[in-house]
Amino acid sequence: MSTDKGKVAFVVLCFAALALYPLVAGKFGVDLVTKIMIMAIFALSLELLVGGTGLVCFGQAAFFGIGAYVAVKLSPESEPASLLWLLPASVLVAAAYALVVGALSLRTKGVYFIMVTLAFAQMAYYVVHDTPLGGGTDGIYLNVKPVLGSLLDLDKPLVFYGFTLAMLAAVFVFLAVLRRSRFGRALDGIRVNEQRMRATGFSTYPYKLAAFTVSGALAGLGGFLFAVKDGFVNPELLSWHESGAVLIMIILGGIGHLRGALIGAFAFALLQELFKSEAVFGAFAKHWHLGLGLTIIVSVALLPRGLVGLPAQWRARLVGAASRRAVATPKEAGDA
Protein backbone atom coordinates (compact mmCIF):
# COMPACT_ATOMS: atom_id res chain seq x y z
CA MET A 1 0.00 0.00 0.00
CA SER A 2 2.84 2.37 0.87
CA THR A 3 4.32 2.08 -2.62
CA ASP A 4 0.91 2.93 -4.05
CA LYS A 5 0.89 6.10 -1.95
CA GLY A 6 4.40 6.83 -3.17
CA LYS A 7 3.26 6.58 -6.78
CA VAL A 8 0.31 8.90 -6.22
CA ALA A 9 2.54 11.38 -4.40
CA PHE A 10 5.02 11.26 -7.29
CA VAL A 11 2.35 11.95 -9.90
CA VAL A 12 0.74 14.74 -7.82
CA LEU A 13 4.16 16.33 -7.38
CA CYS A 14 4.79 16.14 -11.14
CA PHE A 15 1.51 17.88 -11.92
CA ALA A 16 2.10 20.50 -9.21
CA ALA A 17 5.53 21.19 -10.70
CA LEU A 18 3.99 21.51 -14.17
CA ALA A 19 1.35 23.92 -12.82
CA LEU A 20 3.96 26.12 -11.16
CA TYR A 21 6.45 25.93 -14.03
CA PRO A 22 5.18 28.99 -16.02
CA LEU A 23 5.92 31.19 -12.98
CA VAL A 24 9.64 30.58 -13.41
CA ALA A 25 9.92 29.80 -17.12
CA GLY A 26 10.39 32.05 -20.10
CA LYS A 27 8.58 31.96 -23.43
CA PHE A 28 10.77 29.18 -24.81
CA GLY A 29 10.31 26.98 -21.75
CA VAL A 30 6.52 27.33 -21.76
CA ASP A 31 6.41 26.49 -25.46
CA LEU A 32 8.65 23.44 -25.02
CA VAL A 33 6.77 22.05 -22.05
CA THR A 34 3.42 22.60 -23.79
CA LYS A 35 4.71 20.50 -26.67
CA ILE A 36 6.00 17.81 -24.31
CA MET A 37 2.66 17.67 -22.49
CA ILE A 38 0.91 17.09 -25.81
CA MET A 39 3.36 14.30 -26.57
CA ALA A 40 2.65 12.91 -23.10
CA ILE A 41 -1.07 12.70 -23.91
CA PHE A 42 -0.12 10.93 -27.15
CA ALA A 43 2.15 8.55 -25.21
CA LEU A 44 -0.56 7.86 -22.62
CA SER A 45 -2.98 6.92 -25.39
CA LEU A 46 -0.52 4.31 -26.64
CA GLU A 47 0.26 3.09 -23.12
CA LEU A 48 -3.39 2.05 -22.76
CA LEU A 49 -2.85 -0.33 -25.69
CA VAL A 50 0.71 -1.54 -25.14
CA GLY A 51 0.95 -1.56 -21.37
CA GLY A 52 -2.72 -1.92 -20.55
CA THR A 53 -3.86 -4.47 -23.12
CA GLY A 54 -0.69 -5.95 -24.56
CA LEU A 55 -1.45 -4.73 -28.09
CA VAL A 56 1.56 -3.15 -29.77
CA CYS A 57 0.20 -0.58 -32.20
CA PHE A 58 2.70 0.79 -34.70
CA GLY A 59 0.26 3.20 -36.31
CA GLN A 60 -0.71 5.46 -33.46
CA ALA A 61 0.43 8.54 -35.37
CA ALA A 62 -2.51 8.12 -37.75
CA PHE A 63 -5.02 8.90 -35.01
CA PHE A 64 -2.89 11.78 -33.77
CA GLY A 65 -2.59 13.18 -37.27
CA ILE A 66 -6.27 12.73 -38.04
CA GLY A 67 -7.19 14.63 -34.88
CA ALA A 68 -4.86 17.42 -35.97
CA TYR A 69 -6.13 17.52 -39.57
CA VAL A 70 -9.78 17.53 -38.54
CA ALA A 71 -9.13 20.48 -36.24
CA VAL A 72 -7.61 22.45 -39.10
CA LYS A 73 -10.03 21.38 -41.82
CA LEU A 74 -13.19 22.08 -39.82
CA SER A 75 -12.08 25.50 -38.57
CA PRO A 76 -13.73 28.36 -40.48
CA GLU A 77 -11.45 30.53 -42.63
CA SER A 78 -11.64 33.83 -40.83
CA GLU A 79 -13.45 33.46 -37.54
CA PRO A 80 -12.58 31.34 -34.51
CA ALA A 81 -14.32 28.00 -34.09
CA SER A 82 -15.87 27.10 -30.76
CA LEU A 83 -13.87 24.66 -28.73
CA LEU A 84 -17.14 23.08 -27.64
CA TRP A 85 -17.73 21.37 -30.95
CA LEU A 86 -14.31 21.43 -32.62
CA LEU A 87 -12.59 19.39 -29.93
CA PRO A 88 -15.25 16.66 -29.74
CA ALA A 89 -15.34 16.54 -33.54
CA SER A 90 -11.58 15.92 -33.80
CA VAL A 91 -11.67 13.29 -31.10
CA LEU A 92 -14.70 11.54 -32.62
CA VAL A 93 -13.27 11.34 -36.13
CA ALA A 94 -10.02 9.89 -34.76
CA ALA A 95 -12.04 7.43 -32.68
CA ALA A 96 -14.14 6.45 -35.71
CA TYR A 97 -11.01 5.69 -37.73
CA ALA A 98 -9.62 3.74 -34.79
CA LEU A 99 -12.85 1.75 -34.60
CA VAL A 100 -12.56 0.72 -38.25
CA VAL A 101 -8.82 -0.02 -38.06
CA GLY A 102 -9.25 -1.89 -34.79
CA ALA A 103 -12.17 -3.94 -36.04
CA LEU A 104 -10.06 -5.22 -38.95
CA SER A 105 -6.58 -5.43 -37.46
CA LEU A 106 -7.59 -7.14 -34.21
CA ARG A 107 -8.12 -10.26 -36.30
CA THR A 108 -4.34 -10.62 -36.36
CA LYS A 109 -1.90 -11.14 -33.51
CA GLY A 110 1.61 -10.29 -32.38
CA VAL A 111 3.99 -9.01 -35.00
CA TYR A 112 1.26 -9.27 -37.64
CA PHE A 113 -0.87 -6.89 -35.59
CA ILE A 114 2.06 -4.46 -35.39
CA MET A 115 2.38 -4.51 -39.16
CA VAL A 116 -1.33 -4.23 -39.96
CA THR A 117 -1.68 -1.17 -37.76
CA LEU A 118 1.36 0.25 -39.54
CA ALA A 119 -0.30 -0.48 -42.88
CA PHE A 120 -3.48 1.38 -41.93
CA ALA A 121 -1.44 4.32 -40.67
CA GLN A 122 0.49 4.40 -43.95
CA MET A 123 -2.82 4.45 -45.83
CA ALA A 124 -3.94 7.49 -43.85
CA TYR A 125 -0.52 9.03 -44.47
CA TYR A 126 -0.76 8.60 -48.23
CA VAL A 127 -4.35 9.87 -48.33
CA VAL A 128 -3.22 13.06 -46.60
CA HIS A 129 0.01 13.24 -48.59
CA ASP A 130 -1.23 12.49 -52.11
CA THR A 131 -4.85 13.66 -52.34
CA PRO A 132 -6.26 17.19 -52.42
CA LEU A 133 -8.06 16.38 -49.15
CA GLY A 134 -4.91 16.86 -47.11
CA GLY A 135 -3.21 19.72 -48.93
CA GLY A 136 -0.16 17.70 -49.93
CA THR A 137 3.39 17.75 -48.58
CA ASP A 138 3.28 21.43 -47.63
CA GLY A 139 0.51 20.93 -45.10
CA ILE A 140 -2.15 23.49 -44.17
CA TYR A 141 -2.36 26.40 -41.77
CA LEU A 142 -4.93 27.02 -39.07
CA ASN A 143 -5.71 30.71 -39.49
CA VAL A 144 -7.74 31.41 -36.35
CA LYS A 145 -7.38 29.35 -33.20
CA PRO A 146 -10.54 28.07 -31.50
CA VAL A 147 -12.01 29.82 -28.47
CA LEU A 148 -14.48 29.02 -25.74
CA GLY A 149 -16.67 32.12 -25.73
CA SER A 150 -14.62 34.87 -24.08
CA LEU A 151 -13.47 32.44 -21.39
CA LEU A 152 -10.53 30.80 -23.13
CA ASP A 153 -8.45 32.29 -25.89
CA LEU A 154 -6.09 29.53 -26.90
CA ASP A 155 -3.98 31.99 -28.89
CA LYS A 156 -2.36 33.16 -25.64
CA PRO A 157 0.56 30.82 -24.77
CA LEU A 158 -0.15 30.76 -21.04
CA VAL A 159 -3.85 30.03 -21.49
CA PHE A 160 -2.96 27.25 -23.89
CA TYR A 161 -0.39 25.90 -21.43
CA GLY A 162 -3.03 25.73 -18.70
CA PHE A 163 -5.55 24.15 -21.04
CA THR A 164 -3.05 21.48 -22.17
CA LEU A 165 -2.07 20.76 -18.58
CA ALA A 166 -5.73 20.35 -17.63
CA MET A 167 -6.25 17.98 -20.56
CA LEU A 168 -3.16 15.96 -19.60
CA ALA A 169 -4.36 15.69 -16.02
CA ALA A 170 -7.84 14.69 -17.19
CA VAL A 171 -6.43 11.98 -19.49
CA PHE A 172 -4.16 10.71 -16.74
CA VAL A 173 -6.96 10.49 -14.17
CA PHE A 174 -9.30 8.95 -16.74
CA LEU A 175 -6.79 6.22 -17.56
CA ALA A 176 -5.95 5.63 -13.90
CA VAL A 177 -9.63 5.14 -13.10
CA LEU A 178 -10.14 3.04 -16.24
CA ARG A 179 -7.30 0.78 -15.22
CA ARG A 180 -8.84 0.15 -11.81
CA SER A 181 -12.31 -0.46 -13.25
CA ARG A 182 -13.73 -3.82 -14.20
CA PHE A 183 -13.00 -2.96 -17.82
CA GLY A 184 -9.37 -2.22 -17.02
CA ARG A 185 -9.02 -5.46 -15.10
CA ALA A 186 -10.40 -7.34 -18.07
CA LEU A 187 -7.79 -5.67 -20.30
CA ASP A 188 -5.13 -6.73 -17.78
CA GLY A 189 -6.37 -10.28 -18.05
CA ILE A 190 -6.24 -10.15 -21.84
CA ARG A 191 -2.67 -8.90 -21.71
CA VAL A 192 -1.53 -11.67 -19.40
CA ASN A 193 -3.43 -14.55 -20.94
CA GLU A 194 -6.10 -14.00 -23.52
CA GLN A 195 -6.84 -17.70 -23.86
CA ARG A 196 -7.66 -17.98 -20.19
CA MET A 197 -9.84 -14.87 -20.28
CA ARG A 198 -11.87 -16.45 -23.05
CA ALA A 199 -12.08 -19.67 -21.08
CA THR A 200 -13.49 -17.77 -18.11
CA GLY A 201 -16.27 -16.44 -20.29
CA PHE A 202 -15.02 -13.08 -21.52
CA SER A 203 -15.56 -12.29 -25.14
CA THR A 204 -12.19 -10.60 -25.54
CA TYR A 205 -12.64 -9.04 -28.96
CA PRO A 206 -15.09 -6.27 -27.89
CA TYR A 207 -12.84 -5.39 -24.97
CA LYS A 208 -9.81 -5.05 -27.21
CA LEU A 209 -11.80 -3.09 -29.77
CA ALA A 210 -13.08 -0.71 -27.10
CA ALA A 211 -9.55 -0.18 -25.79
CA PHE A 212 -8.30 0.45 -29.32
CA THR A 213 -11.05 3.00 -29.99
CA VAL A 214 -10.52 4.84 -26.71
CA SER A 215 -6.80 4.91 -27.41
CA GLY A 216 -7.43 6.36 -30.87
CA ALA A 217 -9.73 9.00 -29.39
CA LEU A 218 -7.08 10.08 -26.86
CA ALA A 219 -4.43 10.22 -29.57
CA GLY A 220 -6.87 12.38 -31.56
CA LEU A 221 -7.12 14.72 -28.58
CA GLY A 222 -3.33 15.01 -28.59
CA GLY A 223 -3.39 15.74 -32.31
CA PHE A 224 -6.06 18.41 -31.85
CA LEU A 225 -3.91 20.16 -29.24
CA PHE A 226 -0.85 19.87 -31.48
CA ALA A 227 -2.65 21.51 -34.42
CA VAL A 228 -3.95 24.34 -32.23
CA LYS A 229 -0.54 24.90 -30.66
CA ASP A 230 1.42 25.28 -33.88
CA GLY A 231 -1.45 26.41 -36.09
CA PHE A 232 -0.01 24.14 -38.74
CA VAL A 233 -0.30 20.52 -39.81
CA ASN A 234 1.62 18.48 -42.38
CA PRO A 235 1.59 14.82 -43.44
CA GLU A 236 4.68 14.02 -41.36
CA LEU A 237 2.42 13.99 -38.30
CA LEU A 238 1.05 10.69 -39.61
CA SER A 239 4.36 9.17 -40.67
CA TRP A 240 5.71 5.98 -39.14
CA HIS A 241 8.56 7.96 -37.60
CA GLU A 242 6.01 9.55 -35.28
CA SER A 243 4.46 6.17 -34.46
CA GLY A 244 7.96 4.90 -33.75
CA ALA A 245 8.93 7.89 -31.63
CA VAL A 246 5.89 7.58 -29.38
CA LEU A 247 6.53 3.87 -28.98
CA ILE A 248 10.12 4.65 -28.00
CA MET A 249 8.84 7.15 -25.42
CA ILE A 250 6.74 4.62 -23.57
CA ILE A 251 9.41 1.90 -23.75
CA LEU A 252 12.00 4.35 -22.44
CA GLY A 253 9.68 5.40 -19.62
CA GLY A 254 8.64 1.88 -18.74
CA ILE A 255 5.78 -0.16 -20.17
CA GLY A 256 2.87 -0.98 -17.90
CA HIS A 257 2.84 2.23 -15.88
CA LEU A 258 0.92 5.38 -16.71
CA ARG A 259 3.64 7.50 -15.18
CA GLY A 260 6.08 5.64 -17.43
CA ALA A 261 4.43 7.29 -20.43
CA LEU A 262 4.69 10.66 -18.71
CA ILE A 263 8.34 10.20 -17.75
CA GLY A 264 9.19 8.73 -21.15
CA ALA A 265 7.69 11.67 -23.06
CA PHE A 266 9.64 14.13 -20.95
CA ALA A 267 12.87 12.12 -21.04
CA PHE A 268 12.72 11.63 -24.81
CA ALA A 269 11.94 15.28 -25.59
CA LEU A 270 14.47 16.65 -23.12
CA LEU A 271 17.19 14.31 -24.40
CA GLN A 272 16.41 15.56 -27.88
CA GLU A 273 16.72 19.17 -26.70
CA LEU A 274 19.94 18.39 -24.86
CA PHE A 275 21.67 16.79 -27.83
CA LYS A 276 20.35 19.51 -30.17
CA SER A 277 21.66 22.27 -27.92
CA GLU A 278 24.56 24.15 -29.47
CA ALA A 279 25.45 25.58 -26.07
CA VAL A 280 26.39 22.11 -24.84
CA PHE A 281 27.69 20.39 -27.94
CA GLY A 282 28.73 23.29 -30.17
CA ALA A 283 29.04 22.43 -33.83
CA PHE A 284 28.47 18.77 -33.03
CA ALA A 285 24.82 19.55 -32.13
CA LYS A 286 24.11 19.07 -35.84
CA HIS A 287 24.67 15.35 -35.26
CA TRP A 288 22.28 15.13 -32.32
CA HIS A 289 20.87 11.79 -33.53
CA LEU A 290 24.15 10.15 -32.58
CA GLY A 291 23.88 11.12 -28.91
CA LEU A 292 20.20 10.21 -28.79
CA GLY A 293 20.82 6.86 -30.45
CA LEU A 294 23.68 5.96 -28.12
CA THR A 295 21.61 6.96 -25.10
CA ILE A 296 18.78 4.73 -26.27
CA ILE A 297 21.16 1.79 -26.75
CA VAL A 298 22.70 2.30 -23.31
CA SER A 299 19.24 2.57 -21.74
CA VAL A 300 18.26 -0.81 -23.25
CA ALA A 301 21.39 -2.34 -21.79
CA LEU A 302 21.01 -0.80 -18.34
CA LEU A 303 17.25 -0.26 -17.93
CA PRO A 304 15.35 -3.38 -18.93
CA ARG A 305 12.20 -2.05 -17.23
CA GLY A 306 12.53 1.54 -18.38
CA LEU A 307 13.08 4.64 -16.28
CA VAL A 308 10.16 3.69 -14.02
CA GLY A 309 12.03 0.55 -12.97
CA LEU A 310 15.10 2.50 -11.92
CA PRO A 311 14.25 2.91 -8.18
CA ALA A 312 13.41 -0.79 -7.89
CA GLN A 313 16.69 -1.64 -9.62
CA TRP A 314 18.62 0.52 -7.17
CA ARG A 315 16.78 -0.94 -4.23
CA ALA A 316 17.57 -4.46 -5.44
CA ARG A 317 21.20 -3.50 -5.76
CA LEU A 318 21.29 -2.01 -2.26
CA VAL A 319 19.56 -5.06 -0.81
CA GLY A 320 21.97 -7.29 -2.72
CA ALA A 321 24.96 -5.37 -1.39
CA ALA A 322 23.57 -5.46 2.16
CA SER A 323 22.96 -9.20 2.05
CA ARG A 324 26.43 -9.75 0.64
CA ARG A 325 27.82 -7.77 3.57
CA ALA A 326 25.67 -9.80 5.97
CA VAL A 327 27.07 -13.13 4.78
CA ALA A 328 30.63 -11.85 4.61
CA THR A 329 33.02 -12.93 7.32
CA PRO A 330 33.25 -10.57 10.32
CA LYS A 331 36.81 -9.66 9.40
CA GLU A 332 35.80 -8.43 5.94
CA ALA A 333 32.80 -6.61 7.36
CA GLY A 334 35.12 -4.94 9.83
CA ASP A 335 37.36 -3.84 6.98
CA ALA A 336 34.42 -2.28 5.19
Next chain:
Amino acid sequence: MDFATFLIQCLNALQYGLLLFLVASGLTLIFGIMGVINLAHGSFYMIGAYMAYALAPFVAATFGGGFFATLAVGVALSVVLGYVLEWAFYSYLYEREHLQQVLMTYGLILVFEELRSLLVGDDVHGVAIPPLLAGSIALSEVQQYPVYRLFISGVCLLLALGMYFVFKRTRLGMMIRAGSANREMVQSLGVDISFLYRVVFAAGVAIAVLAGMVASPVSSVYPGMGNSVLIICFVVVVIGGIGSIRGALLAALLIGVVDTFGKVLLPSAAGVLVYVLMALILLWRPDGLFKS
Protein backbone atom coordinates in the same frame (compact mmCIF):
# COMPACT_ATOMS: atom_id res chain seq x y z
CA MET B 1 -0.08 -0.02 -73.09
CA ASP B 2 1.70 -1.67 -76.00
CA PHE B 3 3.62 -4.88 -75.62
CA ALA B 4 7.10 -3.35 -75.34
CA THR B 5 6.02 -1.00 -72.55
CA PHE B 6 4.30 -3.87 -70.82
CA LEU B 7 7.45 -5.95 -71.08
CA ILE B 8 9.57 -3.11 -69.69
CA GLN B 9 7.23 -2.71 -66.73
CA CYS B 10 7.27 -6.46 -66.12
CA LEU B 11 11.07 -6.45 -66.08
CA ASN B 12 11.09 -3.45 -63.75
CA ALA B 13 8.64 -5.18 -61.43
CA LEU B 14 10.80 -8.29 -61.45
CA GLN B 15 13.96 -6.33 -60.72
CA TYR B 16 12.36 -4.30 -57.90
CA GLY B 17 10.75 -7.37 -56.39
CA LEU B 18 13.96 -9.39 -56.44
CA LEU B 19 15.90 -6.54 -54.87
CA LEU B 20 13.31 -6.28 -52.11
CA PHE B 21 13.60 -10.00 -51.65
CA LEU B 22 17.34 -9.74 -51.02
CA VAL B 23 16.92 -7.22 -48.22
CA ALA B 24 13.82 -8.91 -46.82
CA SER B 25 15.40 -12.36 -46.82
CA GLY B 26 18.00 -11.26 -44.29
CA LEU B 27 15.26 -9.66 -42.21
CA THR B 28 13.06 -12.73 -42.24
CA LEU B 29 16.03 -15.00 -41.43
CA ILE B 30 17.12 -12.94 -38.45
CA PHE B 31 13.53 -12.67 -37.35
CA GLY B 32 12.52 -16.24 -37.94
CA ILE B 33 15.64 -17.92 -36.62
CA MET B 34 16.77 -15.66 -33.80
CA GLY B 35 13.46 -13.98 -33.02
CA VAL B 36 14.96 -10.49 -33.23
CA ILE B 37 13.02 -7.60 -34.75
CA ASN B 38 15.84 -5.78 -36.46
CA LEU B 39 14.73 -2.25 -37.36
CA ALA B 40 18.32 -1.45 -38.32
CA HIS B 41 18.21 -3.85 -41.27
CA GLY B 42 17.36 -1.01 -43.67
CA SER B 43 20.51 0.74 -42.49
CA PHE B 44 22.60 -2.12 -43.87
CA TYR B 45 21.09 -1.49 -47.29
CA MET B 46 21.96 2.20 -46.90
CA ILE B 47 25.48 1.30 -45.75
CA GLY B 48 25.87 -0.89 -48.84
CA ALA B 49 24.88 1.90 -51.20
CA TYR B 50 27.27 4.33 -49.50
CA MET B 51 30.02 1.71 -49.63
CA ALA B 52 29.57 1.41 -53.38
CA TYR B 53 30.08 5.15 -53.60
CA ALA B 54 32.78 5.73 -50.99
CA LEU B 55 34.88 2.60 -51.44
CA ALA B 56 35.25 2.99 -55.22
CA PRO B 57 38.17 5.52 -55.15
CA PHE B 58 39.90 3.51 -52.43
CA VAL B 59 39.51 0.25 -54.29
CA ALA B 60 40.68 1.92 -57.49
CA ALA B 61 43.84 3.06 -55.73
CA THR B 62 44.67 -0.29 -54.12
CA PHE B 63 43.37 -3.01 -56.42
CA GLY B 64 43.27 -1.17 -59.70
CA GLY B 65 39.55 -0.49 -59.37
CA GLY B 66 36.45 -1.77 -61.03
CA PHE B 67 32.87 -2.10 -59.84
CA PHE B 68 33.18 -5.79 -59.14
CA ALA B 69 36.28 -5.37 -56.99
CA THR B 70 34.33 -2.77 -54.98
CA LEU B 71 31.50 -5.27 -54.58
CA ALA B 72 33.91 -7.90 -53.29
CA VAL B 73 35.58 -5.55 -50.82
CA GLY B 74 32.17 -4.29 -49.64
CA VAL B 75 30.82 -7.77 -49.04
CA ALA B 76 33.97 -8.76 -47.15
CA LEU B 77 33.70 -5.67 -44.94
CA SER B 78 30.00 -6.26 -44.33
CA VAL B 79 30.59 -9.82 -43.14
CA VAL B 80 33.04 -8.44 -40.59
CA LEU B 81 30.57 -5.70 -39.67
CA GLY B 82 27.74 -8.19 -39.19
CA TYR B 83 29.91 -10.49 -37.11
CA VAL B 84 31.05 -7.67 -34.83
CA LEU B 85 27.56 -6.18 -34.48
CA GLU B 86 26.07 -9.52 -33.51
CA TRP B 87 28.79 -9.99 -30.92
CA ALA B 88 28.57 -6.46 -29.52
CA PHE B 89 24.81 -5.75 -29.62
CA TYR B 90 22.43 -8.32 -31.01
CA SER B 91 23.60 -11.31 -28.97
CA TYR B 92 22.24 -9.51 -25.89
CA LEU B 93 18.80 -9.15 -27.46
CA TYR B 94 17.82 -12.81 -27.83
CA GLU B 95 16.62 -13.07 -24.25
CA ARG B 96 14.90 -9.68 -24.26
CA GLU B 97 11.31 -8.79 -25.08
CA HIS B 98 10.42 -7.69 -28.60
CA LEU B 99 9.87 -4.13 -27.46
CA GLN B 100 13.38 -3.91 -26.05
CA GLN B 101 14.70 -5.12 -29.39
CA VAL B 102 12.68 -2.45 -31.16
CA LEU B 103 14.12 0.19 -28.87
CA MET B 104 17.74 -0.84 -29.29
CA THR B 105 17.63 -1.32 -33.04
CA TYR B 106 15.88 2.05 -33.36
CA GLY B 107 18.84 3.52 -31.49
CA LEU B 108 21.16 1.76 -33.93
CA ILE B 109 19.36 3.35 -36.91
CA LEU B 110 20.03 6.80 -35.48
CA VAL B 111 23.68 5.94 -34.82
CA PHE B 112 24.24 4.49 -38.30
CA GLU B 113 22.64 7.50 -40.01
CA GLU B 114 24.75 9.96 -38.04
CA LEU B 115 27.97 8.01 -38.54
CA ARG B 116 27.21 8.00 -42.25
CA SER B 117 26.66 11.74 -42.09
CA LEU B 118 29.95 12.25 -40.24
CA LEU B 119 31.98 10.01 -42.53
CA VAL B 120 30.52 10.68 -45.99
CA GLY B 121 28.31 13.75 -45.55
CA ASP B 122 24.65 14.36 -46.40
CA ASP B 123 24.89 14.85 -50.16
CA VAL B 124 23.14 12.79 -52.77
CA HIS B 125 25.57 10.86 -54.92
CA GLY B 126 25.43 8.84 -58.08
CA VAL B 127 27.35 5.66 -58.76
CA ALA B 128 28.53 4.98 -62.28
CA ILE B 129 27.25 1.86 -64.05
CA PRO B 130 30.25 -0.35 -64.89
CA PRO B 131 31.14 0.04 -68.60
CA LEU B 132 30.73 -3.67 -69.20
CA LEU B 133 27.01 -3.44 -68.33
CA ALA B 134 26.29 0.07 -69.55
CA GLY B 135 24.51 -0.88 -72.77
CA SER B 136 20.83 -1.34 -73.56
CA ILE B 137 18.79 -3.93 -75.38
CA ALA B 138 16.36 -2.65 -77.98
CA LEU B 139 12.82 -3.92 -77.46
CA SER B 140 11.15 -1.96 -80.23
CA GLU B 141 12.23 0.87 -82.52
CA VAL B 142 12.13 3.47 -79.77
CA GLN B 143 12.13 1.49 -76.55
CA GLN B 144 15.07 -0.18 -74.97
CA TYR B 145 15.96 -1.82 -71.70
CA PRO B 146 19.21 -1.17 -69.79
CA VAL B 147 21.44 -4.22 -69.38
CA TYR B 148 22.34 -3.19 -65.85
CA ARG B 149 18.79 -3.75 -64.60
CA LEU B 150 18.90 -7.26 -66.04
CA PHE B 151 22.19 -7.72 -64.25
CA ILE B 152 20.53 -6.75 -60.93
CA SER B 153 17.79 -9.32 -61.49
CA GLY B 154 20.40 -11.92 -62.39
CA VAL B 155 22.46 -11.30 -59.26
CA CYS B 156 19.36 -11.48 -57.09
CA LEU B 157 18.19 -14.71 -58.70
CA LEU B 158 21.61 -16.30 -58.25
CA LEU B 159 21.68 -15.34 -54.60
CA ALA B 160 18.15 -16.62 -54.07
CA LEU B 161 19.12 -19.96 -55.60
CA GLY B 162 22.29 -20.03 -53.52
CA MET B 163 20.31 -19.41 -50.34
CA TYR B 164 17.86 -22.14 -51.24
CA PHE B 165 20.72 -24.55 -51.83
CA VAL B 166 22.48 -23.70 -48.57
CA PHE B 167 19.29 -24.06 -46.57
CA LYS B 168 17.90 -27.22 -48.03
CA ARG B 169 20.96 -29.09 -49.20
CA THR B 170 23.85 -28.42 -46.82
CA ARG B 171 24.72 -29.46 -43.31
CA LEU B 172 24.98 -25.80 -42.26
CA GLY B 173 21.48 -25.12 -43.54
CA MET B 174 20.18 -28.15 -41.70
CA MET B 175 21.69 -26.91 -38.44
CA ILE B 176 20.24 -23.46 -38.97
CA ARG B 177 16.77 -24.88 -39.62
CA ALA B 178 17.06 -27.08 -36.56
CA GLY B 179 18.30 -24.13 -34.50
CA SER B 180 15.28 -22.07 -35.40
CA ALA B 181 12.96 -24.88 -34.34
CA ASN B 182 14.58 -25.59 -30.98
CA ARG B 183 17.62 -23.69 -29.82
CA GLU B 184 18.30 -25.68 -26.65
CA MET B 185 17.95 -29.07 -28.29
CA VAL B 186 20.43 -28.22 -31.03
CA GLN B 187 22.82 -26.84 -28.45
CA SER B 188 22.62 -29.98 -26.38
CA LEU B 189 23.46 -32.03 -29.47
CA GLY B 190 26.81 -30.29 -29.54
CA VAL B 191 26.27 -27.54 -32.10
CA ASP B 192 27.77 -24.16 -31.24
CA ILE B 193 24.52 -22.24 -31.63
CA SER B 194 26.01 -18.83 -30.78
CA PHE B 195 28.49 -19.21 -33.61
CA LEU B 196 25.69 -20.39 -35.90
CA TYR B 197 23.61 -17.31 -35.08
CA ARG B 198 26.61 -15.11 -35.67
CA VAL B 199 27.10 -16.64 -39.11
CA VAL B 200 23.43 -16.22 -40.01
CA PHE B 201 23.47 -12.62 -38.86
CA ALA B 202 26.64 -11.82 -40.77
CA ALA B 203 25.15 -13.44 -43.88
CA GLY B 204 21.96 -11.39 -43.50
CA VAL B 205 23.97 -8.19 -43.21
CA ALA B 206 26.17 -9.10 -46.16
CA ILE B 207 23.15 -9.80 -48.37
CA ALA B 208 21.51 -6.48 -47.45
CA VAL B 209 24.78 -4.63 -48.07
CA LEU B 210 25.20 -6.38 -51.41
CA ALA B 211 21.63 -5.41 -52.36
CA GLY B 212 22.42 -1.79 -51.52
CA MET B 213 25.64 -1.87 -53.55
CA VAL B 214 24.09 -3.48 -56.59
CA ALA B 215 21.12 -1.12 -56.49
CA SER B 216 23.17 2.05 -56.04
CA PRO B 217 23.82 2.83 -59.74
CA VAL B 218 20.05 2.72 -60.39
CA SER B 219 18.66 4.22 -57.20
CA SER B 220 21.49 6.72 -56.48
CA VAL B 221 22.78 7.15 -52.96
CA TYR B 222 20.98 9.43 -50.50
CA PRO B 223 20.46 9.91 -46.75
CA GLY B 224 17.53 8.04 -45.25
CA MET B 225 17.36 5.54 -48.12
CA GLY B 226 17.43 2.69 -45.60
CA ASN B 227 14.23 3.71 -43.86
CA SER B 228 11.92 3.51 -46.85
CA VAL B 229 13.35 0.12 -47.76
CA LEU B 230 12.96 -1.09 -44.17
CA ILE B 231 9.22 -0.52 -44.01
CA ILE B 232 8.58 -2.13 -47.39
CA CYS B 233 10.71 -5.09 -46.37
CA PHE B 234 8.71 -5.55 -43.20
CA VAL B 235 5.62 -5.61 -45.39
CA VAL B 236 7.28 -8.30 -47.51
CA VAL B 237 8.22 -10.37 -44.47
CA VAL B 238 4.76 -10.16 -42.97
CA ILE B 239 2.90 -10.93 -46.18
CA GLY B 240 5.18 -13.87 -46.84
CA GLY B 241 4.91 -15.24 -43.32
CA ILE B 242 7.64 -14.60 -40.79
CA GLY B 243 10.69 -16.81 -41.23
CA SER B 244 9.65 -18.16 -44.61
CA ILE B 245 12.17 -17.53 -47.39
CA ARG B 246 9.79 -18.89 -50.01
CA GLY B 247 7.06 -16.59 -48.70
CA ALA B 248 9.40 -13.61 -48.78
CA LEU B 249 10.25 -14.31 -52.42
CA LEU B 250 6.61 -14.57 -53.47
CA ALA B 251 5.60 -11.51 -51.42
CA ALA B 252 8.49 -9.45 -52.78
CA LEU B 253 7.57 -10.27 -56.38
CA LEU B 254 3.92 -9.50 -55.64
CA ILE B 255 4.84 -6.12 -54.19
CA GLY B 256 7.17 -5.47 -57.11
CA VAL B 257 4.30 -6.00 -59.54
CA VAL B 258 1.72 -4.03 -57.55
CA ASP B 259 4.05 -1.11 -56.95
CA THR B 260 5.43 -0.91 -60.50
CA PHE B 261 2.09 -1.24 -62.27
CA GLY B 262 0.40 0.92 -59.63
CA LYS B 263 2.76 3.76 -60.49
CA VAL B 264 1.89 3.41 -64.18
CA LEU B 265 -1.85 2.81 -63.99
CA LEU B 266 -2.94 4.62 -60.81
CA PRO B 267 -0.23 7.20 -60.07
CA SER B 268 -2.24 9.06 -57.41
CA ALA B 269 -2.82 5.91 -55.34
CA ALA B 270 0.56 4.25 -55.94
CA GLY B 271 1.89 4.85 -52.43
CA VAL B 272 -1.06 3.31 -50.70
CA LEU B 273 -1.53 0.23 -52.91
CA VAL B 274 1.17 -1.84 -51.25
CA TYR B 275 -0.37 -1.31 -47.84
CA VAL B 276 -3.87 -2.07 -49.10
CA LEU B 277 -2.47 -5.31 -50.50
CA MET B 278 -0.88 -6.15 -47.17
CA ALA B 279 -4.01 -5.37 -45.18
CA LEU B 280 -6.13 -7.50 -47.53
CA ILE B 281 -3.75 -10.45 -47.41
CA LEU B 282 -3.49 -10.34 -43.64
CA LEU B 283 -7.23 -10.09 -43.20
CA TRP B 284 -7.55 -13.13 -45.44
CA ARG B 285 -4.63 -15.04 -43.88
CA PRO B 286 -3.69 -13.55 -40.51
CA ASP B 287 -0.34 -15.41 -40.45
CA GLY B 288 0.91 -14.47 -43.89
CA LEU B 289 0.97 -16.61 -47.01
CA PHE B 290 3.44 -19.22 -45.79
CA LYS B 291 3.53 -19.70 -42.09
CA SER B 292 6.77 -21.39 -41.14
